[in-house]
Amino acid sequence: MTVRPASDSSFYAGKTILAPMVRAGRTPLCMLALKNGADLVYTEEIVDQRLLLSKRVENEALGTIDYVVESEVVLRIDPVKEKPRLFRQGDIGAIDVNMGCPKPFSISGGMGAALLSEPEKVKEILTALVEVAEVPVSCKIRVLDSREETLKFAKMVESCGVAAIGVHGRRRAERPGDANRNEEIREIAEALRIPVIANGGSSQIKCYEDIEKFRESSGASSVMIARKALSSPSIFRKEGLKTMKEEIEDFLDFVCEYDENFTTTKYVVQRILGGEQEFDPRGRQTVLSITVLEICKAWGREAKYEECKKAQLRHSHKRHWEPDPKTGICFFDISFPPKRLRMNAGAGSPKCVLNRYCDEMEYGRPKYHLIQRQSDGRYEAVAELCGKKYSSRIPQPNKKMAEQVAALVALVGLEQRDRLEGEWED
Numbered sequence: 001m002t003v004r005p006a007s008d009s010s011f012y013a014g015k016t017i018l019a020p021m022v023r024a025g026r027t028p029l030c031m032l033a034l035k036n037g038a039d040l041v042y043t044e045e046i047v048d049q050r051l052l053l054s055k056r057v058e059n060e061a062l063g064t065i066d067y068v069v070e071s072e073v074v075l076r077i078d079p080v081k082e083k084p085r086l087f088r089q090g091d092i093g094a095i096d097v098n099m100g101c102p103k104p105f106s107i108s109g110g111m112g113a114a115l116l117s118e119p120e121k122v123k124e125i126l127t128a129l130v131e132v133a134e135v136p137v138s139c140k141i142r143v144l145d146s147r148e149e150t151l152k153f154a155k156m157v158e159s160c161g162v163a164a165i166g167v168h169g170r171r172r173a174e175r176p177g178d179a180n181r182n183e184e185i186r187e188i189a190e191a192l193r194i195p196v197i198a199n200g201g202s203s204q205i206k207c208y209e210d211i212e213k214f215r216e217s218s219g220a221s222s223v224m225i226a227r228k229a230l231s232s233p234s235i236f237r238k239e240g241l242k243t244m245k246e247e248i249e250d251f252l253d254f255v256c257e258y259d260e261n262f263t264t265t266k267y268v269v270q271r272i273l274g275g276e277q278e279f280d281p282r283g284r285q286t287v288l289s290i291t292v293l294e295i296c297k298a299w300g301r302e303a304k305y306e307e308c309k310k311a312q313l314r315h316s317h318k319r320h321w322e323p324d325p326k327t328g329i330c331f332f333d334i335s336f337p338p339k340r341l342r343m344n345a346g347a348g349s350p351k352c353v354l355n356r357y358c359d360e361m362e363y364g365r366p367k368y369h370l371i372q373r374q375s376d377g378r379y380e381a382v383a384e385l386c387g388k389k390y391s392s393r394i395p396q397p398n399k400k401m402a403e404q405v406a407a408l409v410a411l412v413g414l415e416q417r418d419r420l421e422g423e424w425e426d
Helices: 027-034 048-053 104-107 112-117 119-131 146-158 181-193 207-219 227-231 246-258 262-278 279-290 292-298 302-319 338-345 349-361 397-413
Strands: 016-018 055-059 064-069 072-079 093-098 137-142 166-170 197-199 221-224 329-331 369-374 380-385 389-390
Touching: 016 027, 016 112, 027 146, 027 246, 027 262, 027 302, 048 064, 048 072, 055 380, 064 104, 093 119, 112 119, 112 137, 112 227, 119 137, 137 146, 146 166, 146 181, 166 181, 166 389, 197 207, 221 227, 221 369, 227 262, 246 292, 246 302, 246 349, 262 292, 279 292, 279 302, 292 302, 329 380, 338 397, 349 397, 380 397, 389 397
Parallel strands: 016 221, 093 137, 137 166, 166 197, 197 221, 329 389
Antiparallel strands: 055 064, 064 072, 369 380, 380 389
16 A cells, blocks of 8 residues: 555654754854754754745755745755755655644734644644645644543544654643653554654753653654753764853854844854853853854854855855846845944945945945835835946845945945944844
């Protein structure tokens, strides 16, 4: 009998997995977990509409496949490093329907753990997905208010034809301080034919050997780790944990390679730091940082940052200065934090430097055209000079910032970036 791709349980059996984590589960942490020995990695929870609205872009500067909504990277995949874990030709290895997230955002939108109270809807979703998916499909749940309810729900999920089920051993209202119900996970594992992935054991996992102890105590085929893998990404290493400094340096290297945003970078570094962010001088620098470069400087990774940025800029210069055939605009998606402008107000700003260059060359000063996005009210600007148009698609909070960023793009495009003193791009 032929097993349809969505139901192929071999993909999930006997694995150690990085759990989905909002804000953290993006490319750098996923790649670090794989490097350290994780068998599979889950992205952060992504709302289906974000993916449906996104555009698939081959990012040749990074060697990645990006799913982008306007300027936001919703999902970034490294097809070379992740290829051994892809089920078939395609961008992803599998699809997981998250029915375990208890965060207010998920619950209020009828997602995550909110689905645990709607079994008929769950059955409809999973059955439809299994019918059309070309990769394995799983779902992740939490235990319900009684063992009987949980077991009934898990059996219903299995009947939909999914390849595996992840089970977090806490109820919807419970949090990490509450005990994880390993014995209830064991009951599910014994009752189902598909692999069960045990989740919720981070408080029990202090070293690599504890992963196997959690697997044994829960009776599960596979183990999924969240909080411990965030604070100590080297938990997947058979050779043992790395030092905090090594963990952060390894993570920042991947941040630089994959051009990760500042918010995610700072969030993960602070989770690795834990209480040390108050006492370690590098931790205090991290807390005060406003750019990825400043975080890299705190941990001695500025050379890696500069190396990656230069490589990305070299590639961008080769490709991005041909005008977009529809708009005639030369796009280069760079930005800088507002604080940088405040620190370099006046003659040192991109607009002032660009004006001086135009005056010297007698080009006539640039004209700026502003666009306010309907989706979020933020601004983009186009700088027009010398018969060319320059813009960044990274939105800005106000008109002033949008024009300054467009001026920076123009300086780069005109190969006059050296006229602008200091570090701007982030």
